[in-house]
Amino acid sequence: MxxxxxxxxxxxxxxxxxxxxxxxxxxxxxxxxxxxxRAWLFVGHESLIPNPGDYFVSRMGAESVILSRDKAGGIHVLLNTCRHRGMKVCLYDEGNTTHFTCPYHHWSYATDGQLVGVPQYDTLYPGMDRAKWSLIEVAQMANYKGTIWATWDKDAPPFLDYLGxxxxxxxxxxxxxxxxxxxxxxxxxxxxxxxxxxxxxxxxxxxxxxxxxxxxxxxxxxxxxxxxxxxxxxxxxxxxxxxxxxxxxxxxxxxxxxxxxxxxxxxxxxxxxxxxxxxxxxxxxxxxxxxxxxxxxxxxxxxxxxxxxxxxxxxxxxxxxxxxxxxxxxxxxxxxxxxxxxxxxxxxxxxxxxxxxxxxxxxxxxxxxxxxxxxxxxxxxxxxxxxxxxxxxxxxxxxxxxxxxxxxxxxxxxxxxxxxxxxxxxxxxxxxxxxxxxxxxxxxxxxxxx
Ligand code: FES
Ligand code: FE
Missing domain, CATH: 3.90.380.10 (Naphthalene 1,2-dioxygenase Alpha Subunit; Chain A, domain 1)
Structure with a gap:
């Protein structure tokens, strides 16, 4: 373009x-x-996901992202699209789950975005490194007083510098x-x-x-x-x-x-x-x-x-x-x-x-x-x-x-x-x-x- x-x-x-x-x-x-x-974008508030497994589906620009709290309590911002054929892996606005299981062919991802389940993996995908096919995660995330901000640009300045x-x-x-x-x-x-x-x-x-x-x-x-x-x-x-x-x-x-x-x-x-x-x-x-x-x-x-x-x-x-x-x-x-x-x-x-x-x-x-x-x-x-x-x-x-x-x-x-x-x-x-x-x-x- x-x-x-x-x-x-x-x-x-x-x-x-x-x-x-x-x-x-x-x-x-x-x-x-x-x-x-590139810019830092506000994604949500941590009080929307207080417990392990909680998620809130947000947006960055026109794209759907999942604000997720993993089972250890860590916060992630993940692109809401399956790495297999691109189906939305989370169809709900918010909730609690152990996995995001894609409705299309059932690849499943842990709440930290790791690909953990591929149906018939041993037969159909021998040797495929699942770690390479996790949900796409933002380049940087910041939790500022409970507000969660993220950017896709790894070269963006830290959020507090950006906020100035x-x-x-x-x-x-x-x-x-x-x-x-x-x-x-x-x-x-x-x-x-x-x-x-x-x-x-x-x-x-x-x-x-x-x-x-x-x-x-x-x-x-x-x-x-x-x-x-x-x-x-x-x-x-x-x-x-x-x-x-x-x-x-x-x-x-x-x-x-x-x-x-x-x-x-x-x-x-x-x-x-x-x-x-x-x-x-x-x-x-x-x-x-x-x-x-x-x-x-x-x-x-x-x-x-x-x-x-x-x-x-x-x-x-x-x-x-x-x-x-x-x-x-x-x-x-x-x-x-x-x-x-x-x-x-x-x-x-x-x-x-x-x-x-x-x-x-x-x-x-x-x-x-x-x-x-x-x-x-x-x-x-x-x-x-x-x-x-x-x-x-x-x-x-x-x-x-x-x-x-x-x-x-x-x-x-x-x-x-x-x-x-x-x-x-x-x-x-x-x-x-x-x-x-x-x-x-x-x-x-x-x-x-x-
Ligand atoms: Fe997600 Fe196929 S599109 S498993
Ligand atoms: Fe006004």
Whole structure:
């Protein structure tokens, strides 16, 4: 397949992005081959597979993978395709098993991927080395605070290097509300649904598109939107009073929006409800300040870990995968997170809040989906595609803090999106890891309209 020149389509110098990115079939195939085979991808949460033999079928790019816990407790990410004739070896979404037995001719694989059973092996395959025909395993896997990440590229940098300084922001979604490290679990199962939009639109939105908040005005007014300033049983965001909002773009392509309190502030009501719930949120807030000190001033909103894993760091805390499902289709998987040891009453409150807010039936998420769906459809038109999209917001307003911390802006900016697409273009052009990690410049961007 001839590679398309994506630098022509991504003109970050002038803030112009071609609509081809959201509909073009060749670009989609190029993404699968050059981006989803190399970048670190979120695969699932270890709480989905707590016991030996547990498995959860996930995806990397458009391919099915099995997140598996072997009988010794080790975690593996295995390509869900038989080495014999390619049948899917695991047809279920999740479960517990001793083996993955292929339905076609019954080759069977242990939960660590080893080929252990071949019918009539001695007669039909004398001398075949079964060890060479195990399920294909990812080149690298990382378990970060219970979240499992993987890449097919053995030369990719270690996950923590890839995450870089985005770590302290992602931590806010993964750590307990009281500041303890880790301790979250997947809550409410995994919500899965398909939307008619290109996967990059939601990924980009979560890089820090705070500018779209008017889309959520109606849900805001009833107290379950992003600002949630009203409602008798809803969330309040008093702890954000006077906070400095920041938008940061990191060298590997991640983008986040967080906020920093002006000082360590006394507790301000987060949720109004029963005494148990109110006491829980107060306790967590004060305990977090005690544990983290000045660092507790950092409060999360959203972020995207390049390319297609996003998080909500405030309630509802969740991790979302925007799986490519075709140029104009995205399979969304959202995993809500909750502190494993939170009281049942608190979990119940959050369960209601989460389902009202996010997921296929969540009112805030529905607002977003409508935007992304129409934007994708709007990129399909022959005439429309002649005109690039405007990504010029707040050009030059931020500053490069340092090579590691990335680019920081204290006003709403599309710089995070510009850099997201610049990095996307670098992957599609097949550039090396020094470029992909921002250690060296790639090719200067040319004008999309040339
Ligand atoms: Fe799996 Fe033949 S395809 S055993
Ligand atoms: Fe939104």
């Amino acid at each position: 001839a590679r398309l020149d994506t630098d022509r389509l991504v003109d970050t110098r002038n803030g112009l992005i071609s609509r081809e990115l959201f509909v073009n079939k060749d670009l989609y195939q190029q993404e699968l081959e050059t981006l989803f085979t 300084a985005a770590k302290e922001h992602l931590d806010l979604a993964l750590d307990c509300r009281d500041g303890r490290e880790g301790g979250s679990e997947a809550f409410l199962g995994v919500h899965k649904w398909i939307i008619p939009c290109n996967w990059k639109l939601p990924a980009e939105n979560f890089c820090g598109d705070t500018y779209h908040n008017p889309s959520h005005r109606s849900v805001d007014m009833i107290g379950i939107g992003p600002s949630a300033r009203s409602g008798t049983k809803g969330r309040r965001d008093d702890e954000l009073k006077g906070a400095q909002h920041v938008w940061v773009s990191f060298p590997a392509g991640h983008g986040i929006h967080s906020a920093i309190q002006p000082a360590m502030m006394p507790y301000a009501e987060a949720f109004r409800d029963t005494p148990v719930i109110e006491e829980y949120f107060r306790h967590c807030y004060e305990e977090r300040q005690r544990r983290l000190g000045e660092k507790s001033r950092l409060l999360p909103f959203v972020g995207t870990i390049f390319p297609n894993s996003s998080y909500h760091g405030r309630q509802p805390r969740s991790i979302c995968m925007w799986h490519p499902h075709g140029p104009e289709s995205t399979e969304v998987w959202r995993i809500f997170l909750v502190d494993k040891d939170a009281p049942a009453e608190v979990k119940d409150l959050l369960r209601h809040f989460y389902m009202r807010y996010s997921g296929p039936a969540g009112m805030t998420e529905q607002d977003d989906m409508e935007n992304w769906n129409y934007a994708t459809a709007g990129a399909r038109g022959v005439i429309a595609r002649r005109y690039p999209l405007n990504y010029q917001q707040s050009m030059g307003a931020g500053k490069d803090d340092d090579p590691v911390a990335g680019h920081v802006s204290v006003q709403i900016t599309e710089e995070n999106s510009r850099r997201f697409y610049a990095r996307w273009s670098d992957y599609l052009a097949g550039r090396d890891w020094d470029v992909l990690m921002g250690r060296r410049d790639g090719t200067p961007r040319r004008a999309a309209a040339e």
